Amino acid sequence: MSQKFEYNTRYPSVEDLKIKARKRIPRFAFDYLTGGANEELNLARNENDFDNILLKPQYLLASDEIDLSVELFGRRYSAPFGVSPIGLQGLMWPNAPEILAKAAAENDIPYILSTVSTSSIERIAEVSDGKAWFQLYHPTENKLRDDIIKRLQVVECPVLVVLVDVPAFGLRYREIKSGLSMPPKMSVSNILQTFACPTWGIETLRHGIPSFATLKPYMEKGLDLAQLGQFMNKTFTGKVDVEKIKAIRDLWKGPLVLKGIATDEDMQASIALGVDGVIVSNHGGRQLDASESSINSLIRLASNPEYKKNIKIMLDGGIRSGVDLARAHAVGSEFNFMGRPFMYGVGALGAAGGKHTINMFKTHLYQVMKQLSLSKIADFPQRLQSIL
Template identity: 80%
Template sequence: MSKKIVFKYNSKYPSVADLKRKAKCRIPKFAFDYLEGGCNEELNLARNENDFDDILLKPQYLHVAGDIDMSVNLFGRTYSAPFGISPIGLQGLMWPNAPEILAKAAAKHDIPYTLSTVSTSSIERIADVSDGKAWFQLYHPTEDRLRDDILRRLKDVECPVLVVLVDVPSFGLRYREIKSGLSMPPKMNIQNVLQAMVCPTWGIKTLQHGIPSFATLKPYMEKGLDLTQLGQFMNKTFTGKVNVEKVKAIRDIWKGPLVLKGVTTDEDMQAAIEVGADGVIVSNHGGRQIDAGESSIHSLIKLASNPIYKEKIKIMLDGGIRSGVDLGRAYAVGSDFNFMGRPFMYGVGALGDEGADHTITMFKAQLYQVMQQLTLENITQFPGRLIK
């Protein structure tokens, strides 16, 4: 008889939809819109989620299965579950101290948390609270000097995996951010202040942890920048397209696992392999960069169906996953690992310090149930249960 695992989490919030509803009530509208929004008419944002519905799985009820093992080996490390937490900028704006809450919970559950260059905690602080397990996503700076110093800091804390973001040659046109004042240069208006006043818990937590800032970038900023100057600094520091030569330069410096995030085409996949990347994360930036593109899951299906790619590089997914069922669907169509961003921010926004642990456990429970229902023992068996 196989051993059954019991997952304990807050039964009032058994789904991402439940967490999202609660978080929307606790996070000021301008911050929630920043988390939730996509670019232009947000069509690709919707496709990211909706296209999962077309992926169907088949059970084999008379198949005899043993104990379920959800662990995955990735870049020489074994993770307890086959998913991680995506990088999100300005996390501490959406919920105070969110990066530390998420990084601590990820380390506890032994899954990867990825810190963004433009998040609100520093490289060193997240390395400390995550026991050195956190990954880092690099927005490629305009100046090589700044790039090299960030890579030095990552080496000093023994960051296990470097993720280079390649899909931001320009910032997407995001109407919600323009209306709220969170586009560059950012500004707080009276409407935002009023929205914050009706979210007292968020306000109290913000007072406790301080006004959020780009903590990793502080050493490179002049002291006392106002919001307009901050916008100028960000535009100057991160204006510029990532190309093959820039990735090659990073590959020469960085000897650990190197992942390119934002790859969606054959051309970019071939380039990633040629420059010596160890993995790619197929992603359309959460529907925040190009509205006329295809969903992340459709891009992954095309790339993962090529056996040459699968032999040479890890193919991971970010975007649109909202349940353990979606995780199973992603593995069935060829993903090697999966990342989620918004669901974990919903969890923290809804439940505060307990939200990250809750959301990780919830996803584990959902995926475990799917594997039970399909009579699977491990993640590698999902492709055999795809209805093509």
């Protein structure tokens, strides 16, 4: 018997949501969402390299009832995927962090709030019933880091994710041209684009101009755009290294995850530091255009049994369907995160977009498991045919 997940059948794919969202989001904000570093070659690799993973069905095999759920850090989630952290979410669609955090909590999947998103730690903890994870951009000053961690402890955040792959902000040509680099500026062109997207404009007026809500307590009041850019550059200049992770590990007693791991050297260092998990990622192709795709990094790292014994290996980047989720699990991912697909969902469907996108992916994945005669997520490696 097939399981039914309710979603808007006019938008059965990520591409359908993207096409609709492009019409409703001003171009400068949509370019920020979809763009990558430099010539955007790695952005394309992230998606295209999934095509090299082939799965094998076993049609004559009897199969049990399908279970999409997985256990992660002592909690069972309804599906093996969650919502990636994205900066400036409220710019791309007003109130997006709250929409997605609430939908994720109600549907039992994790949502990760970014330090540079547009809702605060406390507000997202409230709307998610304390279930939301948090991604830390490591501040230049340890005092600020320590205060953010204290706030996370007060709201009993379940998992802390530390971003490690932004030693410098990526060179993104689309953002430079649109004025969304640091310091940001609002050009005449950008203002005109907002008039072409009236629903976005009305919702922005209703929810307020987006700001870095988590960072507000540390900012001077009344900063203009240039001063905001200077604050961000000053506050988050510098890279994450082993010593900084050691300090966080001492402060944070809950599950600790590093996001942006892509090499054996960094994986070995993560294990030595006592980290609980890594999210293999290249920042959505937004940092280093000459690096390999996230899925190819994961294939290499997850093939090492010593790593799998010592740490949870998860994936972020390039997933655009339930088939991609199946491929990721077949090559060793234990959990997956997606950012752009969920933002396309809220851009296309507003407040309904979070639940829609969750159920759309569940429908995709359920169908693939039926096709492969699989009942559990952990069994996907048995259906890996080849990697071209």
